[in-house]
Every structure is written in C-alpha cells, then in structure tokens.
Amino acid sequence: MTAKAKTVLITGANRGIGAAMEGAFHSKGWQVISCMRKLTDQARPTEPGQRLSIRLEMDVTHQAQIDEVAKFLNENNVTLDVLINNAGIFPEPTDMSFRNLDLNWFHEAMNVNLVGTIRVTKTLLPLLAKSQNPRIVNLSSGAGSISQRSGRRYCYGASKAALNHFTRGLATELKPEGITVVALSPGWVKTDMGGSEADLEPESVGTSIEQTVQSLTLRQTGRFLDRLGNTGTYSW
Template sequence: MASYLITGANRGIGLGIVEQLVLRGERVFVCARNPDVDPLAVLAGKHPGQVTLHRLDVTDQASVDALADAIAGQPLDVLINNAGIHGPERQGALDMDFEGFARTLAVNTLAPLRVSQALVSNLEAGIKPRIVMISSIMGQLARPMPGDVAYCTSKTALNKVMQALALELKDAGIAVAAVHPGWVKTDMGGPQAPLAVAESARNLIATIDALTLAQTGSFFNYDGTPLAW
C-alpha cells in the first residue's frame, strides 16, 4: 500500500484520482477546503484507515502548517498538487482583473510550492517519493494563444517552479514533474471536452507510477508523452 496526498480532491480530476487510488487499495490523504461533504465523506466512511480527510486552504500558510502537523512522521510516497482555479472572468492582456490575476498565481503557482516545502520530510521517508504538479499545455511557451492570460501565466510559472524544485530535491531522492491532465469534462474543462474524468485519472496515475528520478524536472502529457516547454 503506497501513500498519496492529493490537494483539491473534492471534485473533478482530484476526486477522480482519489476514487481510483482507493479502488487500488492505496492509502490516501484527501485534502480540500471543505472535505466533510459527499462523496469524500462517503469514501472516508467506507474505507477507514485507508482514506483520511484533511481541511486545507492551499493559499493559507497556517492551514498548510496544520496539515503538516497532522501527518508529521507519516511517510508519503506521492504528493499530487492538483488544486487550481481558472482565474478571473477578465484576463486578457489588454483587459485584466489584476486582483484576480494575483489570486490565480497564489493558487496555481505559489500554493503548490508552499505545500511541497511543508511535506518534504514526509516524502523523504517515503518509497520512490514523487511530487507531481498538475499543470497545463496552456502554459507552454511553444503554444501562443490569446486570452486566459492569468491562467496560462500561472501554469508557465508553475512549470518553472517545478524545474527548480526538481533540481533542489534530486539529491534527496525526490522526483518532481509537471503533468498536463488533458482536456477533461470538469467544471473548468466544460462538457465539450473529449476526456472523461476517469480516463484522465487512470492515465495520470499510470504516468505517476512510471515516474523515476531520472525523469525529474520533466513535463508530461497525461498519457506519459513528454511535452515541450
């Protein structure tokens, strides 16, 4: 039984990953701003000891510190930084909600680093420890596109944070990578997206399973295909 911690796990891709890990018999630390609601509460009730719920606001240092205290001394094999937002309604280069832009960076870029730093000691005690950032091809510099400036920039910056973290954690034996989950039928992706949550989650887990220290600092598609920056 491996140990996983997933942020933003109350819906969408995060919830899909949790559900499949539970079926596999893994131990899962499930983190969300409000974890005490269905279906998370149902999962925790059906799988006591395997699924534990943790209240976490990834933008609040005190909340992150409380999580670290709650699982202090417990080995962690995989941290999946999944929590994220699309950003403000107005996020064009010539029409920007700057407060919303700052919030997007706080959630999508700064928070994954904050959570990762807080849990390094848990990961050092894990088996084949890995940190995975759920990123997006919308952050690729090789993919020019108009609009969604706040979201795209936050993911580009997340990829750079991931690279730096990978370099600093390599000697500790912790692999770090960014993964694009695909265009998925979620609240953010919309009903027109081609991928079901279960398909994305299944492929993401396989890609995470295959991640090695030799690949640290890399950017992958959900199916494990390397992506350009």
Template sequence: MIMDVVSLVTGANRGIGLEVCRQLAAAGHTVVLTARSADKAEAAARDLAGEGLPVHPMRLDVSAQGEPERAAKELAGRFGRLDVLVNNAAIAYDTSQRASAADLGVVRTALETNLYGAWRTVLGLLPLLRASARPRIVNVSSGAGSLTTMGGGTPAYRVSKAALNALTRMLADELRVEGILVNAVCPGWVATDMGGRGGRPVAEGAAGIVWAATLPGDGPTGGFFRDRKPVPW
C-alpha cells in the same frame, strides 16, 4: 512486507482531483483527500467509501499561510511520512479575459492558489516526503501554460501554469539527488466543472497524473507530460 503508499491530493473534492483519489485508492494507496473545507472533503470521502474505496478526508486550503504545516503535523501523527503529493488545486480559468486588458486582481488570486499554493504545500510537506523511501511530487499543469504553444487569452490561468512549470523544473533539479521525482502533468481538456462540457472523460485525464505519481525509481523527473508523453515547455 510492502509498505502502504501514502498519497495526498489537493483540491480533491471534485473533478480531476477526486478521480485521482479514486484511481490511487483502487491501486491500493492510502489516500488523503483534501479540500478547502472539512465538510467538502468529508462528503467526497463518503462518496468514495460508498464505492468501497475508503480514503482519509482532511481540510487543506493551499491559499492560506500555515495550512500545509498544520496538515503536516496531522500527517506525521497518522502516518509518519508522505510518499506522494499531487498538487491539483487550481482556480481562475479566466477565458473571458485578455492580457492586454486584464484584471490584475484576478491574476493575483490565481497565482495565490495555482503557484504559491502548490509551492507552500511542497515546502510544508517536504520533510514528510524526505521520510519516504519513494517520494513523488506531481504538479497538475496545463498545455495552456506551455510557452511553445502560448496564445492569447485566459491570462491568469496561463501565467500561473507557466510559473508552475518553472517551479517543477527547479524542484526537480534541486531534489533529484534525494531521489524525489518531480513532474508536471497536463490532463488535457477534461469534462469537469472547470473544463466545461465537451472534454474527454475525467478518468482519462486523471490516468496520466496517477502514472506520474507511481513512477519507478528510475522514472523521469523534471518533465512535462500528457498521457505519459512529453509536452513542449
């Protein structure tokens, strides 16, 4: 008997996160849809249920200390393990800022969610991932965090995503021996509330994240991808 795959997505009440939940649920995963507020998680879950895709809503504010550990207790009681963690929650696409005149408070706030939030979520949920037969961690990154193509502007977002890429490399190296695959995925410029108009359909951006979440055991780890192809660090 094939066991259900239990997947958790952070920041999933809208945009890319919601679409990732939709695609994973359509693929047969048991999906835990999280948001900073229970009301937002429940509203998004109702929308998917209306499409015939039931998911489990859960409050998870990745910027708050102790939240991942609380979520881990709830997950342990419901499922006993976690197979896929998608670190999608992100803020502060600060296109109006320049590094040479940045508000460091904005940078600090971005790091709290985009880097530390993902990091503390991994630490809190790692015991449940270790209980899985096919654990996967996907960090939703951005080409804006690529040092190879790094330009000016949007400093809080760029620095936070570059740091998330570094975390991806470290985790992949340390967890490889346990069979935990860890990759970063850039969804590209997607038409969402954060990305704005003009981007490609959200389903296309989410597809690469779902690919990384469903890699086979001999799949890559420690990589940075867009549309299943490597992106320069």
C-alpha cells in the same frame, strides 16, 4: 493509518480531476489523503482489508491549515510517497482580452496555482523524505507552455508557466536527494474548469494519472508529461 501502505496526498480533491484521482488511487489500493477547502461529508467508505483513506481540510492559500495537515501526518507517523499539487483556479473569463484584464485575477491565479503549490510542497517535503520513491506531481497545463503559446488566458497561463519554471528548478535541486518532480498536464477534461465541451472524462484521466504516477521514477524528473506519462505532447 497503515505505516507501510503507499501513500498519496492530493490537493483540491473534492471535485473535478482531484476527486477522480482520489477514486482511482483508492481503487488501486493506495492510502489516499484527500485535502480540500471544505470537507464534504461523503467520505469514501473504507471496507475491511482496504487501506485507510482520509479527508483533511486544507486551503492551499492558508499556511496555518497546511501546517495543521503536516502536524496531523507527523503525529500519525505518515510517510508520503506522492504529493499531487492539483488544486487550481482559472480566475479570468475565458478569452478575456488584455485590455479588459482585472489585475486581481493575476494575484488570485498566482496565489493558488503557483504559491499554493510552493506552500504545500515546502511544508510537506519532510514527509516525503522517508519514502523509497518520493514523487511530486504538479498539475500543469498546455496553457503554461511558452513555446506553444496560443490564445489569451493571460492570468491562468502565466501562473502555469511560472509553475513549470518552479517545477524544473525544484527537480534539479531535489534530484540528488532522489525526489522526482514533474509537471503533468491532464489534457482537456470535462470539469467545472474544463467545461462540458472538453474531450476527456475525469474518471479516465484519474485512472491514467494513477498509472503514470505508479511507474514514475527519478529518470523522468524535470519532465513535462501528459497524463499517459509521455514527453513531447507538451513543450516548456
């Protein structure tokens, strides 16, 4: 791997917004480390002169796999500039009423959307330390807003609200070290999770997020951004 290339690691990069971000970052010359639960055999071809991108197996609920990724990156002397915690699930049927909730959906949502992000961040944090502009981007959602709470989405919404809480805390703690931490909501995107009625195409969202991440600095740490990097679209 090229030691000086800007490097981004994306979780859940095999489909949806994660795959779109992989494409967007790759096309802008980033070194992309795409992590996914099951490796696909359609690795993005690296043309001569392009920075090497790589796909690694990582389930965000499996600490041993996250450790393996960290070991591989350490052995290859990789410095991460950006960690994008994108992997996420929406376990409950949309609009499920409180009385019909299965408590397992809470466990699943928390384990992937909150604790998965924490596991990955805790394990990979040392790899960000050497970057000139280290950034952690947690994919959040308007459903995680408490002040703009609407609809049901109890399990997913609670997990994203907790993720927002974690994001603010981590931003405060890591600011003195120069590490930027933000929550970013992509908007309503046509993916397996967002559904076909959504108003945004994953490719355009991937492009917007790359631009936002590219210009992200410590001045924005602790903010809840939209895909274009604006604050104010979403409230905590």
